[in-house]
Amino acid sequence: MNKYLLYPGCSMDSSARAYLESLNTILEPLDLQLDEIEDWNCCGATEYLGINLIPAYSLIARNLALATKQMDSVNGTGGTRTVITPCSACYLNLAKADHYMQERPALGAKVNEALSAGGLEYKPGTLDVRHLLDILVYDIGLDAIKRKVTRPLNGLKVVPYMGCMLPRPDYKHRWSDHEHPTELDDLLRALGADVIDYPLTTECCGGHMTQIGPETAFELIRRLIAGAHERGAYLMAAVCPMCQLNIDAYQLETNRFFHTHYHMPILFFTQLMGLAFGREPAELGIGAELVSARNALAHIGVEVPVTQEPATPRKKDEGLPMPRRWTRHEEKEAVK
């Protein structure tokens, strides 16, 4: 039994539920046990780091400190000191905190000062922070994965999309290359898929630019979708909830913006693993994606049951009313 500590991150509960569901289906066949860090909190994504380093790192390091408390409770080989994250942003943040607390002792001291308020402490270097893909490829191994494949994805033309945050900056040299890592290619190939060389594999999906500069984000998304389309891919495989969300949820708007008609589904690599391990699409959250993968999977004879249409969409595309603004008097009253 391979045991690890799991830091799921916020998105696994919401937009990337399919990731979590599909991950859970591959644990047992791969003899993998993930113990969730108790009372974990948001890693702060990218926002805090831009404003003030100490609160940002403290927020992240709290999770690491909590994880060290659980190190002993996970008795097994290999994984007791290893925290794995399925999300690239979480992975980068956790790895970054561990790295900089060590490299800059003064920062480490400040962060620990903050943590001590909650009776916590984290000694940098105690834990190994690794991404799920890294564990699957290098600890579990491609051979072990290959042995579990009961429904090879032969003929499924897929582009591997690693995203930009996973391989860079690669503090601990975990990946084969910073710009053209091939771990995801190798994994998908092990599942039997027809993997297409995808030069855009580490290009940015736009991240949170969809919120603050949508036009920039749309262009980045367009390049990725167009690149996959031109190479004849049926679908894309993602390792990061953010990437998956951007390409899935913003594809329609991107098409609208550029007057294009791309239809490029994107699934989590764990969903494809689940399929290859013989699970049914519904168990893997397939069908929940906005750009449907039904036709793509039909190429290899996988039928995706029609999911229920979402509850009646709102008729008019207008915002909900905002709360009325406080008068100065009301505000004073409330503060009292």
Add this chain to the structure above:
Amino acid sequence: MTHNTFEPTIIGFTCNWCSYRAADLAGTARMKYAPNVRLIRMMCSGRLDPTFVLRALSEGADGVMITGCHPGECHYIEQNYKALRRYLLLKRVLKGMGIEPERVKLVWASAAEGAKFAAETTAFVEEIRKLGPLSWGKDEGGGMKDEIKNGDSSLTIHAERSSFEKEVAA
């Protein structure tokens, strides 16, 4: 940060072909490292008679650094392995004598590794500083130690604090 004013005296044994040249290279490249180590040149780390180490420790050294070629790179083919054997044995003997075995350290440094030599030296001085003085025969050690003590203590060799650290500390 607390300042430890104890300045250890350390004897370093170097191999003529690798580590002594590493020290030369550190010099030529003007790398700065802790001034506490005084070097003795031998033809090979295999020349190291363990009694040299005991002699150094008994005559006032707080630590001894033994340096030689990397395994497989010995100028005399394999004599550094013999140094390694003696070193491991010596550590056990030291323990039996009531001396912290950490006072003796073996470092491999090739002729190209000036930076490594400098870094290892500085690190070892810090380790010995933490261990404190070797508790005998201190006062017979002579004037040198006092001179270092009387010198400007701020000189100590710690790497310059990065501006980032200063910023955070401020």
Add this chain to the structure above:
Amino acid sequence: MTERVGVYVCHCGSNIAGVVDVVDVANWAAEKLGRRGVIIARDYKFMCSSLGQELIEKDIKELGLTRIVVAACSPHLHEKTFRIAAKNAGLNPYLVELASIREQVSWVHTDKAVATAKAKAVVSGAVSRVIENQALEEIKVPINPNTLIVGGGIAGIQAALEIANAGFHVYLVEREPSIGGHMSQFDKTFPTLDCSACILTPRMVEAGTHPNITLLTWSEVTKVTGYVGNFNVTIKKKARFVNEELCTGCGICQEKCPKKVIDEVYEAGLGYRKAVYTPFAQAVPNFPVMDKENCTYFIKGTCKACEKFCPTGAIDFKQEDQLINLDVGNVILATGYDLFDARRVRNDGYGRLPNVFTSLEFERLSNAAGPTNGNIVLRDGKSTPKSVGIIHCVGSRDRNFNNYCSVICCMQGLKFAHLVHERTGATVYNFYIDMRTAYKAYDEFYQRVLEEGTLFVRGKVAEVTDAARNEREKGKLIIQVEDTLASKQRRIPVDMVILSSGLQPRRDSKDVGKLFGISCSTDGWFTEKHPKLDPVATMTEGIFIAGCAQGPKDIPSSVAQGAAASARVLDKILQKEVALEPVRASVDKATCSGCRICNGLCPFNAISFIEDDQVTEINPALCQGCGTCVAACPAGAISGTGFSNEQIIAQIDGLLMKNLEMV
């Protein structure tokens, strides 16, 4: 105390005096070390200058000094200088000791008080030690006049010819079937655009036919023992399966061989050869080699087409590897370089994108004798590129790969630009970090290429991709680069990309270094004795290096180094004998208990046990002076000259300022 010691503290200009209070050190030595025998201590601006040396010589004569300590630079720099000075004044040179207060003190410390204190300790150690020094005599050994040269590239060929022409015998060992090295693969040579084969082939032929040169191609050195003047080397001559006595080099076997193989070595993977082959038409020697892995006979047991057609019956399938043993006096290593494997730079797409070529591939592509007869075409073998991007510094000057500059790539890139221009008329872009066109007539060549209309973009290429963003980029290779002169990100679509890949040490350079007892830099290049003043000698006497094995360099520099190394070898040969450092171990038979602990310790087999006397003996000619046996002897019966127990213990005490006032 009977010894009379003189201490000389060098300022080395401000190199030492800037940090160490040299006057204080000298005064202190005179005052505090007087009881140990120091009768004079002086400081001087430059001890190594002739005036400084005269100072010492004068004191030896006038004050009757019996021991000298010079507190100056590292003994590796000037020990010899001061030993000679002592010798000139009639003092045994081994009674001089250097205290390194430059490399070990002034250059590595900044605080004056601390540095001065350490300098005093170092001087104290040296004084204590020098008193225990003994007068020694150099050991003279004869020099074998034969020379071994490893590597038959242009550097090795040059060295071999120089020595052979001087009348001495050379064994030239080459791993490949033919000598010629990388230069034989090139089309043109910068900056003069001489045809590479035209200038190289005559040299190869001369080396191949010279009566003083024994060519050992398809061979590798497997074992080296001995020392300067007296090396014994074992060479494995791999089976060629062709009898060299009978073969005339007619080439019929190659013609008739039915097996076609991609030539990964000479044609850089772009062309084909047969299973029995000479790598190229002008190969020296012209005997073919059978490639056992690919030969149909060796795989299936039938075929033998070559044997059937060979007019002289030279094919010999039963030939076996042969071990040759040679005695040589000196060795020149000219083992050359490997091309950086551009697949490592995944961003540049080599190996993924068909129309990305390496520099060596392009050399073959543009070579009239190459796989395309000199036509510059894309990987499809037909289309001529309309635009070509040449990327410099691939794998060089990049902390992810090799930190160093590979020296030749700029000029190589310019040469490629010129050839592409001349032969295809395509638009050529050069992407460079810095243009490095030093040396004679190089910059003029750069200007010429500029005038030809080649476009230069200054910036490190971020990526070569086939992911088009718009119609203009469709079907092209797009080079993404930051143009640092225009401060702009640019995407330049081209048809063909040539990677000016860097040079790197031979894959096995560290093993070869170990075999010959020389060291490599961290990158893997052979380390020279002095980077400026002794670039072809090594720390091991009698082993010399030349060409790219020492570091990246162009053809003129490789030739110059080959010639320089041969001059150094000739110098040794003509001296007929060489003086060895008398650092040797010896056994005091009266004290030896015959325990034999030391017997297994010597890797040079210098230690032997005399059964009759039940004592151990050390052969001084074989002893290399490491001292391991000295340290091991429980009876203290073995002593090592130059690094004796007494010397080292005295130095320990001295460094620790032991009993400063008491002696």
